[in-house]
Amino acid sequence: VAIIGAGQVGTMIGLALRSRPSHGSDAGPAQVAVFDRDRAVAERSLARGSANRILPHLEDALTADAIVLAVPVPEIVKLIDEFGRRLPVGSLVIDTGSAKRVVVKAMRRSISEGVHAIGGHPMAGTERPGAEGASAKALAGAAFVLTPIRDDGAAVGRAAGLAEAAGARPVVMDAESHDRVVALTSHLPHVMAFALAGLAGDAAREGEPVAALASTGFSSAARLSRTDPEMVAAFLSANADEVRQALGRLMERLQALDAALDDEPRLKAMLAVAHAERGTHP
Amino acid sequence: VAIIGAGQVGTMIGLALRSRPSHGSDAGPAQVAVFDRDRAVAERSLARGSANRILPHLEDALTADAIVLAVPVPEIVKLIDEFGRRLPVGSLVIDTGSAKRVVVKAMRRSISEGVHAIGGHPMAGTERPGAEGASAKALAGAAFVLTPIRDDGAAVGRAAGLAEAAGARPVVMDAESHDRVVALTSHLPHVMAFALAGLAGDAAREGEPVAALASTGFSSAARLSRTDPEMVAAFLSANADEVRQALGRLMERLQALDAALDDEPRLKAMLAVAHAERGTHP
Numbered sequence: 001v002a003i004i005g006a007g008q009v010g011t012m013i014g015l016a017l018r019s020r021p022s023h024g025s026d027a028g029p030a031q032v033a034v035f036d037r038d039r040a041v042a043e044r045s046l047a048r049g050s051a052n053r054i055l056p057h058l059e060d061a062l063t064a065d066a067i068v069l070a071v072p073v074p075e076i077v078k079l080i081d082e083f084g085r086r087l088p089v090g091s092l093v094i095d096t097g098s099a100k101r102v103v104v105k106a107m108r109r110s111i112s113e114g115v116h117a118i119g120g121h122p123m124a125g126t127e128r129p130g131a132e133g134a135s136a137k138a139l140a141g142a143a144f145v146l147t148p149i150r151d152d153g154a155a156v157g158r159a160a161g162l163a164e165a166a167g168a169r170p171v172v173m174d175a176e177s178h179d180r181v182v183a184l185t186s187h188l189p190h191v192m193a194f195a196l197a198g199l200a201g202d203a204a205r206e207g208e209p210v211a212a213l214a215s216t217g218f219s220s221a222a223r224l225s226r227t228d229p230e231m232v233a234a235f236l237s238a239n240a241d242e243v244r245q246a247l248g249r250l251m252e253r254l255q256a257l258d259a260a261l262d263d264e265p266r267l268k269a270m271l272a273v274a275h276a277e278r279g280t281h282p
Numbered sequence: 283v284a285i286i287g288a289g290q291v292g293t294m295i296g297l298a299l300r301s302r303p304s305h306g307s308d309a310g311p312a313q314v315a316v317f318d319r320d321r322a323v324a325e326r327s328l329a330r331g332s333a334n335r336i337l338p339h340l341e342d343a344l345t346a347d348a349i350v351l352a353v354p355v356p357e358i359v360k361l362i363d364e365f366g367r368r369l370p371v372g373s374l375v376i377d378t379g380s381a382k383r384v385v386v387k388a389m390r391r392s393i394s395e396g397v398h399a400i401g402g403h404p405m406a407g408t409e410r411p412g413a414e415g416a417s418a419k420a421l422a423g424a425a426f427v428l429t430p431i432r433d434d435g436a437a438v439g440r441a442a443g444l445a446e447a448a449g450a451r452p453v454v455m456d457a458e459s460h461d462r463v464v465a466l467t468s469h470l471p472h473v474m475a476f477a478l479a480g481l482a483g484d485a486a487r488e489g490e491p492v493a494a495l496a497s498t499g500f501s502s503a504a505r506l507s508r509t510d511p512e513m514v515a516a517f518l519s520a521n522a523d524e525v526r527q528a529l530g531r532l533m534e535r536l537q538a539l540d541a542a543l544d545d546e547p548r549l550k551a552m553l554a555v556a557h558a559e560r561g562t563h564p
Contacts, residue, residue: 074546123497143494171494178495184485185496189503192474194556195535199528201559203466212425212453213460214467215405221471222560223502229557233550240543246481247540251533253477258529261522264356268515274476275511277483278504 002064006036006045009096010070011134014050016166019136035061045131062086069095072234077106084110092158094120099238100147100175107149116155119147127226144168147175183242190232193224284346288318288327291378292352293416296332298448301418317343327413344368351377354516359388366392374440376402381520382429382457389431398437401429409508426450429457465524472506472514479507
């Protein structure tokens with residue numbers, strides 16, 4: 001397995017693959033090689049134990065049995081368009097980006113049939129950037145979404161095997177469904193957390209005792225604003241249409257709650273519905 | 283100490299007081315009595331260890347050295363207006379409500395000078411309701427806001443002593459500042475979490491695979507929607523003006539982020555500011 005991109009996500013996958021014996025083979029743990037255009041980043045990832053070795057050149061990754069693209073979404077698309085035609089028939093190519101339609105489109109456009117290309121999104125990670133923030137545990141039992149790009153059972157089967165070898169739970173769906181739901185369950189929460197952190201920053205600058213009055217509830221609500229802004233901007237832009245839809249629905253709901261602030265029984269009834277629904281998902 | 287209200291907050295305070303030796307005295311841990319209009323709730327709190335005994339009648343609490351009102355905000359106001367005139371000179375009365383202006387107003391109106399009344403808000407707790415959800419640990423090192431109602435050094439001193447005896451850190455400020463800042467650091471995050479949980483509930487009902495795609499980021503963002511909706515509706519309504527202000531600022535910010543979704547460099551710059559500010563508070 002060659003992992004391109006040795007940040008938090010790439011390191012997490014490498015760690016997870018190397019910490020478990022390969023399924024259904026006598027080969028022992030997976031052999032993992034890692035590439036990062038920043039050599040120091042690759043070294044830190046290797047030091048965490050994500051790989052057996054560092055690949056000095058990106059081209060060295062192209063001949064691996066399986067290639068994992070673990071860079072921000074726009075770079076994933078660039079890599080696919082630049083190197084897709086050079087991938088050998090029979091190899092598996094999967095990415096880890098948080099927006100899937102743009103990736104799947106690029107794969108269809110630039111990777112020929114015979115190469116087993118498929119979109120991937122491990123629904124796990126931490127808000128701490130870089131190899132230092134990676135946690136192999138985060139993947140254990142987490143959903144690893146697979147979005148097929150064409151009728152290719154081998155791509156689905158091999159990608160599912162890879163996800164399971166990393167301890168995750170493969171979930172196959174189309175890229176459109178993924179992007180629509182993730183806009184709500186992941187991208188919108190990121191926007192909300194960054195907005196809240198920004199407001200708190202404004203108030204603190206105006207001299208309000210924000211730090212003294214920020215409790216664990218605030219920390220929890222603002223947690224995702226610790227995520228690398230470059231990565232977040234990349235996936236929000238790549239999924240802008242769906243994020244805009246989700247934001248529109250959120251603002252309608254906030255307005256409805258605003259309108260009920262002076263009517264405690266109605267407010268309580270509205271909150272109680274959301275509270276009860278909270279029981280239906282993790 | 284008599285605690286009125288044996289839910290999560292009252293139980294937390296009782297547990298915290300009883301788990302530490304009294305400061306500056308040889309009396310050992312504080313003697314705590316608890317009252318709840320629902321006897322079964324009081325029994326569960328006692329079983330958790332929050333008190334030495336149960337008070338059978340609310341009136342039994344009125345003669346305690348210190349009275350802690352740990353019920354939802356509207357009930358705090360009712361209790362003060364109903365029983366404030368009957369409190370003996372020299373006793374300490376403090377509440378635990380999350381909105382302070384309405385409480386301070388009621389105390390000024392209905393509690394005579396000579397009784398040491400002061401607003402209080404322990405900035406700690408869990409989203410699990412009832413005595414079962416209480417955690418004495420949650421108070422350790424947490425801010426316990428004290429909002430004086432008149433020039434009464436003894437009220438501040440004794441309330442600070444009580445907060446410290448429970449392991450918390452007293453923070454004195456006026457009720458207006460408290461309500462303005464808490465609208466942002468606590469009330470708004472509650473509104474956001476309930477709105478998000480409601481949207482996710484809607485999508486799940488429409489058949490979207492929400493549960494499969496809700497990761498730890500979603501759980502963190504929606505965590506506060508597990509809080510008792512009655513309590514949340516009560517403090518949001520009691521602090522409606524400030525919450526409305528905070529909501530207005532949030533919506534402006536969400537609109538600005540929305541407008542930047544198609545302009546990745548600008549979006550990244552906006553997110554980076556909030557991300558950097560996140561470092562300035564917990």
